[in-house]
Amino acid sequence: MSDENRKKFLYINRKAPYGTIYALESLEVVLIGAAFEQDVSLAFIDDGVYQLMANQETAGVGMKNFSKTYRALGDYEVRKLYVEKESLAERGLTAENLMPIVYEDEDEDYAEKPSLIFVDRSEMAALIQTQDVILSF
Amino acid sequence: MGTLHTINKSPFERNSFATCLAHASAGDVILMIEDGVVGARKGSSFAPALAAKLSSCAIYALGPDLAARGMKPEDVLEGVKLVDYAGFVDLTTEKARVCAWL
Amino acid sequence: MRFGIVVNEGPYTHQASDTAYRFAVAALEKGHEIFRVFFYHDGVNNGTRYTVPPQDDRNLQKLWSELAEKHGLDLVVCIAAAQRRGILDANEAKRQGKDGDNIAPGFRISGLGQLIEAGIQADRLVTFGD
Numbered sequence: 294m295s296d297e298n299r300k301k302f303l304y305i306n307r308k309a310p311y312g313t314i315y316a317l318e319s320l321e322v323v324l325i326g327a328a329f330e331q332d333v334s335l336a337f338i339d340d341g342v343y344q345l346m347a348n349q350e351t352a353g354v355g356m357k358n359f360s361k362t363y364r365a366l367g368d369y370e371v372r373k374l375y376v377e378k379e380s381l382a383e384r385g386l387t388a389e390n391l392m393p394i395v396y397e398d399e400d401e402d403y404a405e406k407p408s409l410i411f412v413d414r415s416e417m418a419a420l421i422q423t424q425d426v427i428l429s430f
Numbered sequence: 431m432g433t434l435h436t437i438n439k440s441p442f443e444r445n446s447f448a449t450c451l452a453h454a455s456a457g458d459v460i461l462m463i464e465d466g467v468v469g470a471r472k473g474s475s476f477a478p479a480l481a482a483k484l485s486s487c488a489i490y491a492l493g494p495d496l497a498a499r500g501m502k503p504e505d506v507l508e509g510v511k512l513v514d515y516a517g518f519v520d521l522t523t524e525k526a527r528v529c530a531w532l
Numbered sequence: 533m534r535f536g537i538v539v540n541e542g543p544y545t546h547q548a549s550d551t552a553y554r555f556a557v558a559a560l561e562k563g564h565e566i567f568r569v570f571f572y573h574d575g576v577n578n579g580t581r582y583t584v585p586p587q588d589d590r591n592l593q594k595l596w597s598e599l600a601e602k603h604g605l606d607l608v609v610c611i612a613a614a615q616r617r618g619i620l621d622a623n624e625a626k627r628q629g630k631d632g633d634n635i636a637p638g639f640r641i642s643g644l645g646q647l648i649e650a651g652i653q654a655d656r657l658v659t660f661g662d
Contacts, residue, residue, distance in 0.1 A: 300652055305529070307449070318573055321612060325644035329652065339449055418453045421433055421529055426651040428538070429530040429659050438548070438660075464547045494554075515558035522656050523533050523564075530659040532540075 300425040301332045306341035308430065310359070311351065316344045317359050319430035324362070327369035334373040334424075335366075336417060341430075342380045345391040345409070360392065367396025367408055374408045377417050431526035432458045438532060440468035441476045450531040451479060456486040459521055461513070463492040467499060472507045484509040492518060535559050536654030537569045538647065540661030542577030543592035544585070549578050552660040553595055560603055568606045568650040569596070571639075573661070576619045579609040581636035593636045600638030607639045608646045 304323055310316040326333060337345060344363070351358040366374070374394060381387060388411060397403040412420070421427065435454050441447035447469045454460055460483065462470050469476050470491040483489060493512040496503070503512055513521065522528050537556055541548035556566055571578050583593050600607050609619055615628070621641045625633040635641060651657050 298652075302648075302651060307532070314573060318613060322572075322644050322647060326648040329645070329648045331648070331652065338453075339445060414452055418455050421453060421527075422455055424527055426657050427527055427529045427659075428647075428651070428657070429532050429661065438551075438662075463551060515554045516562060518555060519559045519562055519564065522535075522658055528656055528658045530661065532659075532661045 299330065299332050301334070301423060302326065302426045302428065303334050303336055303421065303424040305336045305338060305427060305429045306344055307339040309340040309343035310349070311354060311356055315430040316341070317357075319428070320359060320362055322428065323366065323371060324369060327371055330370070333371050334375060334420065335371065336375045336377070336420065338377045338380050338417065340380075340384070342376055342384065342386060342391070345374070345376065345394070346386075347390060347392045364392060364394050366394070372396040372406075372408045373410060375410050375412050375417060375420060377414060378411050379414045381411075431524070434458070434521050434525035434528045435460045436528065436530045437462050437466035437469065438464040438530070440465040441474075442468065446531040447476060448479070451483050453529075453531075454483065454487050458486075459488045459490065459525055461490045461492065461518060461521055462510075463495055463518070465495075465499075467491045467495045467501065470496070470506045470510050471501065472505055477507050480507055481509065490517070490521065533655045534565045534567050534653065536567050536650035536657040538650075538657065538659040538661070539569060539571045539575040539578060540573045540659065542574040543583065545574075546662050548660040548662060549575070549592050549596075550590075552658075553592065553599070555658065555660070556599060556605075560599075566603070566605055567654045568608055568646065570647045570650055571607070571609045572613055572644075572647065574613075574617065575661075576609045576614040576617050579607065579614070579619055579636050579639035579641075580634045582634050597636050597638040605638070609635070609639050609641045610647070611641050611643050614641055 349360040439446040621635040
């Protein structure tokens with residue numbers, strides 16, 4: 294698909310997983326959307342950062358653990374996962390609390406590169422200004 | 431062209447209001463709809479934050495949602511403008527994108 | 533201008549469907565085009581014809597169905613979200629071995645690709661949710 298037909302899609306995730314279905318169904322849109330070869334970014338703001346927590350164990354709540362899917366996003370060409378630093382800090386979290394998420398860069402001999410991009414609030418605000426389509430969850 | 435931001439939750443219920451204000455850039459438009467109009471009220475504890483944002487963003491509230499919640503135009507913070515649904519549509523066309531803070 | 537509208541909540545519990553409907557009517561009155569209305573999450577519940585609200589209340593499903601008929605709107609219910617929540621058309625009911633369907637007139641069930649396509653084709657995508 295030519296660049297002029299590519300739109301910039303930003304998925305804004307602001308809710309923790311499991312308490313509501315939004316995180317899971319957002320991920321389902323991202324996976325289906327990958328086939329459309331758009332320029333996709335994901336933003337994790339507010340409680341949305343909890344979607345990326347390492348060590349999610351869902352057996353006790355009887356729900357499917359979909360956290361591994363975030364780690365597979367690189368295979369779907371979804372490689373820009375913006376995490377807001379202030380949202381982490383407000384919740385007593387650091388980058389070390391999150392899953393490592395990487396993609397393989399085919400231009401550099403499939404070297405593994407991080408998909409998580411840590412940005413501050415002003416950078417997140419600037420990111421929003423560059424988008425064509427914003428889907429909020 | 432900037433962004434139209436919509437807030438549909440009361441600032442007393444969710445942080446959508448605060449998060450929206452923190453992510454709206456200069457020249458953007460903020461529209462409060464549904465329970466979001468609670469945040470537009472003059473004298474509320476959130477009014478100072480909204481007033482501060484008025485220097486960089488145009489701020490609107492959806493009139494029918496205000497009326498439904500027993501508020502009159504004069505109850506709204508000075509500088510906040512009212513629109514109807516047609517005005518809501520116009521705001522979406524005037525901005526490059528719409529960002530919903532749910 | 534060409535709009536895409538996303539409705540993420542069912543009728544009545546949240547105002548999202550009401551606001552989306554009024555926005556759609558206002559946009560059409562202004563001569564804009566609505567490329568598609570996509571119902572996601574609990575929004576799929578707007579598309580069941582089995583809702584029977586009290587007579588003095590608005591019937592959101594009927595309002596959407598009538599608007600679709602009048603303006604040729606494309607009302608799409610997400611299939612994955614619909615299956616979770618028991619919204620079926622005749623084909624899906626047959627495929628899933630269910631004894632009936634409940635999709636309302638003017639609505640159709642299709643995939644999430646329809647949402648992405650709406651984002652691509654529309655000049656503005658406007659989301660109503662919780």
